[in-house]
Amino acid sequence: MPLLREVQTTFVGAMLGGDAAPAAEYVAVDGLLPEARLQIYRHHVVSSLTAALQATYPVVARLVGDGFFRYAAHEFIGARPPAGPCLFEYGEALGDFLAAFPPCRELSYLSDVARLEWSLNVATHADEFVPLDPANLRHLGADDAEALTFRFDPSVSFVASSWPIDAIWRANQPGADPDRTVDLDAGGVRLEIRRVGDDVVFRGLEPAAYAFRRSLLAGRSLAGALTTAQAEDEAFDLTEALRALFEDNVLSGFRLAPVRKENSS
Amino acid sequence: MPSRERDDLRAAAGIGLRSVHVAEVIATRPAVPWFEVHAENYMAPGGPALRALERIRESYPVAMHAVGLSLGSADPLDARHLRRLRALVDRIQPVLVSDHLSWSTLGGVYVNHLLPLPYTAETLHLVCDHVAQAQDALGRRLLVENPSSYLSFRESPIPEPAFLAEVVRRTGCGLLCDVNNIRVTSVNLGLDPIAYVDALPTGAIEEFHLAGHSVNDADGVTVLIDDHGARVAPEVWALYDYALSRSGPRPTLVEWDSEIPALSVLLEEARHAGALMDSSVAGERHAVAS
Numbered sequence: 001m002p003l004l005r006e007v008q009t010t011f012v013g014a015m016l017g018g019d020a021a022p023a024a025e026y027v028a029v030d031g032l033l034p035e036a037r038l039q040i041y042r043h044h045v046v047s048s049l050t051a052a053l054q055a056t057y058p059v060v061a062r063l064v065g066d067g068f069f070r071y072a073a074h075e076f077i078g079a080r081p082p083a084g085p086c087l088f089e090y091g092e093a094l095g096d097f098l099a100a101f102p103p104c105r106e107l108s109y110l111s112d113v114a115r116l117e118w119s120l121n122v123a124t125h126a127d128e129f130v131p132l133d134p135a136n137l138r139h140l141g142a143d144d145a146e147a148l149t150f151r152f153d154p155s156v157s158f159v160a161s162s163w164p165i166d167a168i169w170r171a172n173q174p175g176a177d178p179d180r181t182v183d184l185d186a187g188g189v190r191l192e193i194r195r196v197g198d199d200v201v202f203r204g205l206e207p208a209a210y211a212f213r214r215s216l217l218a219g220r221s222l223a224g225a226l227t228t229a230q231a232e233d234e235a236f237d238l239t240e241a242l243r244a245l246f247e248d249n250v251l252s253g254f255r256l257a258p259v260r261k262e263n264s265s
Numbered sequence: 266m267p268s269r270e271r272d273d274l275r276a277a278a279g280i281g282l283r284s285v286h287v288a289e290v291i292a293t294r295p296a297v298p299w300f301e302v303h304a305e306n307y308m309a310p311g312g313p314a315l316r317a318l319e320r321i322r323e324s325y326p327v328a329m330h331a332v333g334l335s336l337g338s339a340d341p342l343d344a345r346h347l348r349r350l351r352a353l354v355d356r357i358q359p360v361l362v363s364d365h366l367s368w369s370t371l372g373g374v375y376v377n378h379l380l381p382l383p384y385t386a387e388t389l390h391l392v393c394d395h396v397a398q399a400q401d402a403l404g405r406r407l408l409v410e411n412p413s414s415y416l417s418f419r420e421s422p423i424p425e426p427a428f429l430a431e432v433v434r435r436t437g438c439g440l441l442c443d444v445n446n447i448r449v450t451s452v453n454l455g456l457d458p459i460a461y462v463d464a465l466p467t468g469a470i471e472e473f474h475l476a477g478h479s480v481n482d483a484d485g486v487t488v489l490i491d492d493h494g495a496r497v498a499p500e501v502w503a504l505y506d507y508a509l510s511r512s513g514p515r516p517t518l519v520e521w522d523s524e525i526p527a528l529s530v531l532l533e534e535a536r537h538a539g540a541l542m543d544s545s546v547a548g549e550r551h552a553v554a555s
Contacts, residue, residue: 004387005339007418008371008380015376026383028417030455032486037416040488045378052377082375084346085305085333125309154310198313 014038015045017078049077052087056121057094059172060114064104072101088125092118109163109184116165116202119157119193123200126155131249144256145223150216150245151253155195158214159202162188166204194250208233212241213250221257274299274326274360276514276546278538280531281521282327287317289528294324297532298539299360301518304331307357308349322357328472328518329359330441333375336395336409337368337382347402354403361472361516363408363441364399366392366429383418384428396436408471409433410441413449413478413491425450426464439471442512444505445497445520449478449489458504467512475505475538476520494523497534502541509545517542 010022020038027034050073054061061069076097082090095114104110131153140148159165164186171182190210193202205213208229215225229236245251277298282290290300300321307315321327333346354362367379382388400407409432411425423431429440442465451458477495481488497505497519505517519534 003339004337004383004385004391005371007383008339008368011380012371012374012376015378015380016374026418026420028419028421030417032483032488034416036483040415040483040490041378041380045376048377082377083373084343085335085369085375085377086308086349087305087377088309125312125314127310195312198316 011038015042016081017042017046017074046074046077049082049087049090050074053077053091053094056088056091057114057117059117059169060094060098060110062172063107063110063113063168068104072098072104075101088121094118109161109165109168112159112161112163112165113168116159116161116169116191116193119159119191120200120202122157123155123193123195126153126195129153129155129252132246132251132253134246137254140256145226146221147257148222149219149255149257150222150251151255152217153194153250153252155193155200156217156250157193158191158210158217159193160188160190160210164189166191166202206233208236209241209244212236213245274516276539276542278517278519278535278542279326279328280519280535281330282318282321283521283525284314285525286528286531287314287321291317291320295528295532297325297535299326299328299516301328301330301361301520304329304350304353304362305333307353318357326360327357328361328363328516329354329357331362331364332379333369334364334395334399335368335370335375336364336399337366337380337388337392338370338395339368339391340371342395342398343370347399351403354405361408361441362403362405363410363472365410365412366425366432367412379412381412381414381416381418383421384423384425385421386423389423389428389431393432393435396432396438400436400438406437406439406471408439408441410443410474411446411450413443413446413453413489415453415488415490417454424464426461430464430466430469433466433469438469440465440469441472441474442470442508442515443474443476444508445474445476445478445501446491448498448501448504449491452487452489459507462504462508462511465511467508470508470512470515473505473508473515473517473538474520475501475517475534476522492523493520496530497537502537505538506541506545509542510548514542514546 007026014020014023020035023038024034027037050070053073076094080093095111098104098114099111166189167182171180189204191202192205211232212225212229215228226238279299279301280297282300282302307318331350365379369376369378369380396407411429433440447458447461451461475497476493477497479490479492481490517538519531521531
């Protein structure tokens, strides 16, 4: 008998759409042919992973139709199989995959809808958190803006698109009015996605507010995020933006980095 | 977990907790002795599913059935996955923890299936090492389940029940005896299911699984597919009854994973399993008395 590793290497190949012949060499011949027996396993691998992707990407599946989704999922599974056994973590790369997938290149909003659905999935499974009490920041002053960074509700993420992906998503929910059409020329959106209680929600933000929050989430200082926001809107109001952050209960903590002085010798 | 709770499960038939039934379970608190969950569905840091499981755990014993340890993989066990399972076990305090005699991970790729193993001395050594490591990491006994198979290997000299018996002997693990899997494997590979049960170390069986399968025709050959998508088949009930006569009553679980019916159907199946357990206990007493 060859080493187990050699047998398993051929099986992984056969399961992910490669040549089944090397694996079949190891299989006992009895009644049904080895290739047909391997095909039973392969069928389950592809259909169960397709179902997992469909559960994470129901709107994408609906937009392209069941048959095409199965085809795209089949190609995706072969190219990007799961790295681990928690299937709620599988499929982050589907948006990028679809953007480069020649058969649906003309549906240019599809990959952005996929990114929105991935964000919804991440928010569903994110950790719980305790909102930051603004009273904890009372001792801070304007001088601290360079050093102040925030931690967010772990379910929060941001997705921007040049298509109205929020309207596309809503029009493709179960129970949505089938006669309602989406105006694809309505322009783009900047969305904040998070979980509130048991519900995952998203909403559109103005360009400056989006830039501000997204910069903070990425770890930029309050001063840095302000600069980014003002690049979108010179009249951006920092006080109002901070008030909204606390009103939305979107922050979970803050950090005051040690002050780095230039030429401190 | 207090051993008292495990003792209470001894002659009780539970059901697999499926997401479509969770709200109904929380709202109606059905009279079911215990639930089993798939561990990998609850390994997220948070979210409504995990919160609901914690609520259900307050009222019911919960067993944890894993699919991701890949005990038969030629690669080392995934240390991160083991840590996540340990964290979930610490959080939920399940009464039983199990995984399969199979493999699904190699080279950082997870193939979403319980893939078959050639039963050789090399595999036996590897599986025993992995079971022992998993038990150390979890700080408790692991139950190992017999898989359903659609192929056997040209070179696989150790029969599956003998292989399982040796894993039990070397590692002290328990057995999760899936009666439906014995039926499926026996038909697909031409084995005698009664002889299979007879060859198992029945004293190590700590849990039974029951489920439905589908019957298919592949090029004129009957193939049973373990799809957990139907009621338990009559032949499986009969084999379960036979296994009970060998092992005595054990916690028994009715699994249903595709085409999931109303909760009441699962409860009916579990009641039938419970009745078979009761009559096997009565038969035992009768045998002792006569």
